[in-house]
Amino acid sequence: MKQTDYLIFGSGVAGLTFAIKIAMHFPDKNVTIITKSNADESNTKYAQGGIAVVLNQIEDNFQKHINDTLICGDGLCKKDVVEMVVKEGPKCVQELIDWGTQFDKNETGSYDLGKEGGHSYHRVIHHKDQTGFEIERAILKQAHLQKNITILDFHxxxxxxxxNNKCFGSTVLNEKTNEIITFLANQTLLATGGIGQIYGHTTNPEVATGDGIAMANRANANIKDVEFIxxxxxxxxxxxxxxxxxxxxxxxxxxAILRDKNGKRFMFDYDARGELASRDIVSQSIEKELKISGEDSVFLDCTHLEINAFKKHFPMIYERCKDLNIFIETDWIPVIPAQHYLCGGIEVDTNGKTSVENLFACGECSYTGLHGANRLASNSLLEALVYSDRIFNYLKTNSNFLPGKKSFGSEIIQQENNFDKNKKMSKIRTKLxxxxxxxxxxxxxxNDLNRTLRELIILQNDIKLLESKNHISKELYELKNMIDVSILIVNQSLQRTLNCGSFYKV
Structure with a gap:
């Protein structure tokens, strides 16, 4: 059994920025970060676009960003949350810059702001097409400078x-030794990212298996709006x-222009904004085109763009396409919609507090009300920055520290390892x-949702059987979490009757 003052799950922008701030404010307190892979492996790392933030208040302003977010959220955003995040965003972005994050600038020395779908103005601050990678680099370096932060990778x-509806920490598996450790904590933060791996095709990394949401759900925390994907x-x-x-x-x-296989530019058939419509509309439009044509993909045409400027802005995309013998100067890029971001999650208030005392959530695993039915492009990193700052400011004056060790026994007992389980787990994961x-x-x-729910419950029972007979492993628990979250998504999809934003049911 170990004790820490602050226990954080996840090493992306949400978890790390909170850890840095709380460690600097309380240099005599212990901050422990649990991450199941390398410390730099997170959804943050793979964020290409950037952070939507108002930095030029001559042509842009807070109200325009607020309006764009509300329009994209299709009536389900919490307006007070949108206003709060948009207005507190510039301060939090400046902190990233102060910590060494490098954002692209133009010839005049001003930040080179991009424009993405759903935005009325250029307001996306970025580092080429590897913004998340650059942010992760800078904040991880800053975290390592804090002597009271311990990062436990492969945990x-x-x-x-x-x-009594209070969180006192968590049980943690050391993946290298297979030891189960009980961590007692005064405050626990879930910053575990997304759920993408429950889908066969996702932009999320391998670590995105919905662990924080599943943990919170089993602790009876409120989970809201996970049908909005x-x-x-x-x-x-x-x-x-x-x-x-x-x-x-x-x-x-x-x-860039979206075309079908015959070269037709189809997006204006669906929305007056064409390719710059919000993601839900573009995704649904592509889905309809593919069903009509029976083709496997549509195409993104960049051949008319100035190639040197493209290479400068999107070097990673250019090289990846080139590796696949797709030459952007002459070839169209085959594209298809893929699961990308969860708009719902663990319900929190404006201080990041969940419905369970001493338990907080931040980033993609949380539901704040910012995104409503559909996230505005590049608002996710902004949300993570603002909410990690809100949680820090709350706990700065509201941290209650446990007087010594509390007795807490773990109900998890390691079984003997059964090496035949791996094939069974692989089959369950593929079916899911x-x-x-x-x-x-x-x-x-x-009809499909009800049938899926019945099959998911069978898979859930299969996992319970494996869990009762086998050595606990990260892979087994990830699969358990993926199924638990999938059941939540299906149930909330069945409950929702009106289509809006990213949710569409026929």
Whole structure:
């Protein structure tokens, strides 16, 4: 049994920025970060586009950003939250800059602001097409400078320790030794990112298995609006449907055109904004085109763009396409919608507090009300920055520290390892991903949802059986979490009757 003052799950922008601030403010307190892979592996790392933030108040202003967010959220945003995040954003972005994050500038020395779908003005601050990678680099370096932050990589959160609706920490699996450790904590923060791996085709990394949401759900925290799942319109298409490479929204903002196989520019048939419509509309439009044509993909045409400027803005995208013998100067890029972002999650208030005392959530695993039914492009990193700052400011004056060690026994007991389980787990995972991809995607219907729910419950029982007979592993618990979150998504999809934003049911 170990004790820490602050226990954080996740090493992306949400978890790390909170850790840095709380560690600097309380230099005599211990901050422990649990991350199930390398410390730099997170959804943040793969964010290409940037951060939507008002930095030029001559042509842009807070109200325009607020309006764009509300329009994109299709009536389900919390207006007070939108106003708060937009107005507090510039201060939080400046902190990233102060910590060494490098954002692109133009010839005049001003920040080179991009424009993405749903935005009325150029306001996306970025580092080429690798913004998340640059942010992760800078904040991880800053975290390592804090002597009271301990980062435990290859450790995996299992179950939150709950008593009388209060969180006292969590059980954690050391993936290298297979030891289960009980971590007692005064405050626990879930910043575990997204749920993409429950789908067969996603832009999310391998670590995005919905762990924080599943842990919170088993602790009876409120989970809200997980039926609102954003599909990115333009993931690079591969025949095996396993590519997770994203062709950034900013490429369309830069002037790229969507075409069908015959070269027709189809987006204006669906929306007056064409390629710059919000992601839900572009994704649904591509889905309709593919159903009409029977083709596997549509195409993103960049051949008319100035190639040197493209290479400067999107070097990673250019090189990845080139590696696949797609030459942007002459070739169209095959693209298809892929699961990208979860708009709902663990319900929190404006201080990041969940319905369980001493338990906080931040970033993609949380539901704040900012995104409503559909996230405005590049608002996600902004939300993570503002809410990690809100949680820090709340706990700066509201941290209650436990007087010594509390007795807390773990209910998890390691079984003998059964090496035959891996094949069974692989089959369950593939079946889950196929079910969700086919029946709980861009367009849903109640018959498919009900059938999927029945099959998911069978898979859940299969996992319970494996869990009772086998050594606990990260892979087994990830699969358990993926199924638990999938059931939440299907149930909330069945409950929602009106289509809006990223939710569409026929």
């Amino acid at each position: 995996f959160g299992l179950e939150l320790l709950i008593e 954003q599909f990115h319109p333009t993931a690079l298409y591969n025949a095996d449907l396993k590519s997770t490479f994203l062709i950034s929204e900013a490429v369309r903002g830069f002037g 991903q196929n079910l969700m991809q086919k029946n709980v995607g861009i367009v849903r219907n109640n």
